[in-house]
Amino acid sequence: MNYSVAELMAVVLSRRLREGDVMVTGTNAGITCSAALVARACGRPRVRTIIGAFGTVDPTVELVPASGADQSFLPGRVVTDLISTLGDQVRGLADVICLGGLQVDRDGRVNLAVVGDYSRPDLRGPGTIGVSLIARLERTFLYFTEHDPRTFVERVDFVGAQGLRPGGRGLEVIVTPMAVLGPVEDGSRIDLVSIHAGFDFEQVQARTGFALDPSRAVVTEPPSEEELAALRGHPYGMSLATMTLG
Amino acid sequence: MGKIARRMELEACVAELVEPDSVVGLGGLHFHNMPMALVRELIRQEVPVGRLVPSIDGSIDADLLIGAGLVREVQVAYLGLETYGLAPRFRAAAEAGTVRVRDCEEAGFGLALAAGAAGLPFAALPAGFMPADEGLPSVPAVNRDDYREIENPFTGERHMLIQAINPDVALIHCQAIDAHGNCGFFGGSFLDVELAKSARICIVQVEREYEELPSACRRRLPGYAVDAYCVVEGGAHPGSSHGVYRHDDVHLRRYAQLARSDHGFERYRGEMIGVSEAEYAAASRLDDRIEALEAGPVG
Numbered sequence: 001m002n003y004s005v006a007e008l009m010a011v012v013l014s015r016r017l018r019e020g021d022v023m024v025t026g027t028n029a030g031i032t033c034s035a036a037l038v039a040r041a042c043g044r045p046r047v048r049t050i051i052g053a054f055g056t057v058d059p060t061v062e063l064v065p066a067s068g069a070d071q072s073f074l075p076g077r078v079v080t081d082l083i084s085t086l087g088d089q090v091r092g093l094a095d096v097i098c099l100g101g102l103q104v105d106r107d108g109r110v111n112l113a114v115v116g117d118y119s120r121p122d123l124r125g126p127g128t129i130g131v132s133l134i135a136r137l138e139r140t141f142l143y144f145t146e147h148d149p150r151t152f153v154e155r156v157d158f159v160g161a162q163g164l165r166p167g168g169r170g171l172e173v174i175v176t177p178m179a180v181l182g183p184v185e186d187g188s189r190i191d192l193v194s195i196h197a198g199f200d201f202e203q204v205q206a207r208t209g210f211a212l213d214p215s216r217a218v219v220t221e222p223p224s225e226e227e228l229a230a231l232r233g234h235p236y237g238m239s240l241a242t243m244t245l246g
Numbered sequence: 247m248g249k250i251a252r253r254m255e256l257e258a259c260v261a262e263l264v265e266p267d268s269v270v271g272l273g274g275l276h277f278h279n280m281p282m283a284l285v286r287e288l289i290r291q292e293v294p295v296g297r298l299v300p301s302i303d304g305s306i307d308a309d310l311l312i313g314a315g316l317v318r319e320v321q322v323a324y325l326g327l328e329t330y331g332l333a334p335r336f337r338a339a340a341e342a343g344t345v346r347v348r349d350c351e352e353a354g355f356g357l358a359l360a361a362g363a364a365g366l367p368f369a370a371l372p373a374g375f376m377p378a379d380e381g382l383p384s385v386p387a388v389n390r391d392d393y394r395e396i397e398n399p400f401t402g403e404r405h406m407l408i409q410a411i412n413p414d415v416a417l418i419h420c421q422a423i424d425a426h427g428n429c430g431f432f433g434g435s436f437l438d439v440e441l442a443k444s445a446r447i448c449i450v451q452v453e454r455e456y457e458e459l460p461s462a463c464r465r466r467l468p469g470y471a472v473d474a475y476c477v478v479e480g481g482a483h484p485g486s487s488h489g490v491y492r493h494d495d496v497h498l499r500r501y502a503q504l505a506r507s508d509h510g511f512e513r514y515r516g517e518m519i520g521v522s523e524a525e526y527a528a529a530s531r532l533d534d535r536i537e538a539l540e541a542g543p544v545g
Contacts, residue, residue, distance in 0.1 A: 027328055067493070068276065069278045069303070070278070071488040083356055118388060124332075132376070136372065156382065
């Protein structure tokens with residue numbers, strides 16, 4: 001393969017970005033910022049990124065910092081502030097939110113608070129934070145640097161948000177280093193969208209805690225020349241070529 | 247009534263202004279602009295905190311206070327070490343049941359602080375914002391202290407309310423202060439202005455005093471919202487102080503490792519907290535680190 005897993009993940013997300021989209025991102029934003037970069041270069045120039053901590057619209061940073069509140073994320077086309085960016089998300093002025101999670105279940109619920117019994121958890125996570133905003137933004141992208149059966153579970157232990165909302169809104173895509181998951185056509189559950197080249201159905205199923213439909217096991221479309229050129233033509237896009245995940 | 251900011255020593259800020267068992271709010275975001283010198287001083291003076299309100303993305307600041315056994319309950323939207331993983335002492339205490347957790351979420355927490363700053367009793371969230379009750383725990387189901395449902399008298403729709411956040415004391419870090427107690431942030435100010443105004447007492451730790459606030463300040467907090475301030479160069483270490491120094495990756499990485507165990511945390515505490523901020527500076531080689539981590543101007 002002439003591309004890295006991180007590059008593929010960025011390209012998968014970029015294809016979901018539509019002209020005019022406003023996408024909110026933050027921690028470990030190398031992949032999401034790069035997705036916006038590719039989308040802009042591939043015919044959707046008005047895709048915009050907001051760094052939530054500062055309300056920075058289209059940050060002008062050379063290399064994306066790991067921390068979402070690093071000062072190098074401050075300069076951008078427009079800088080508002082955290083509270084107004086929160087309002088933009090609750091109001092629905094932003095379109096897409098990018099998140100991770102501790103658990104995602106078959107019914108699209110997302111949890112970042114606890115694993116196990118709430119009153120005496122096996123694992124206390126950081127808290128619900130922006131997961132609740134899945135209920136307000138049109139679309140949510142989840143991305144994970146590991147494809148872990150502890151993440152993809154039959155039923156979450158705590159509901160931060162219900163990801164599957166009426167009308168196809170809510171959780172739109174889940175990208176991992178192995179596969180793409182997402183809602184099935186009628187929005188009733190989460191299943192496979194595609195498997196990245198180099199992995200097969202059994203491998204993905206073994207790393208997923210709920211049953212997947214083997215008939216959906218198509219290969220993730222690899223990055224095109226145009227998409228790779230867009231990534232590699234910018235310092236932070238270029239950094240994905242050597243990025244280690246997990 | 248407008249406040250007149252008093253210049254005080256770090257020790258006196260805590261000894262005179264932070265009552266035991268009060269509600270304490272922390273400024274900054276993740277490991278940036280955290281009021282670390284004030285947090286360390288709370289630990290030295292062993293001031294018990296009735297309810298801790300970390301920043302909307304709380305970090306080592308809250309984790310240290312919890313690890314020191316000073317926190318009875320903590321109101322959390324996010325509490326972790328971001329790129330360094332989970333907050334080890336928060337995790338251990340929550341799993342053992344030794345700290346009570348008031349789980350919130352980002353929008354409600356932020357809007358509750360803004361409500362507190364504006365003198366409003368609560369913030370109302372949009373209809374359908376919170377998960378419906380499916381018998382699984384969720385924020386409104388587990389946190390009745392902060393979230394309650396109400397019928398909108400205008401439309402009849404059901405809404406979740408979150409109670410305003412109004413700490414007894416807010417602890418804020420910023421880069422500059424002038425002779426009138428006006429505060430300046432060279433980089434991000436996050437929810438610090440909202441936190442400062444929401445609190446009954448606002449204590450600021452600042453890098454440096456100026457006759458007039460420099461033009462590098464991107465945002466300002468008026469002195470009429472500040473009760474007291476102390477000047478502590480390097481006071482946000484091991485976090486960053488935007489526009490002055492970057493976060494100390496080596497130090498934070500070491501903390502994340504040590505704090506995984508009780509004895510590791512006690513070792514960190516013994517080495518680093520000391521009996522004064524001067525001892526912290528010596529133990530952490532603060533002057534060298536600050537110089538090595540010089541941030542340069544924002545933007």
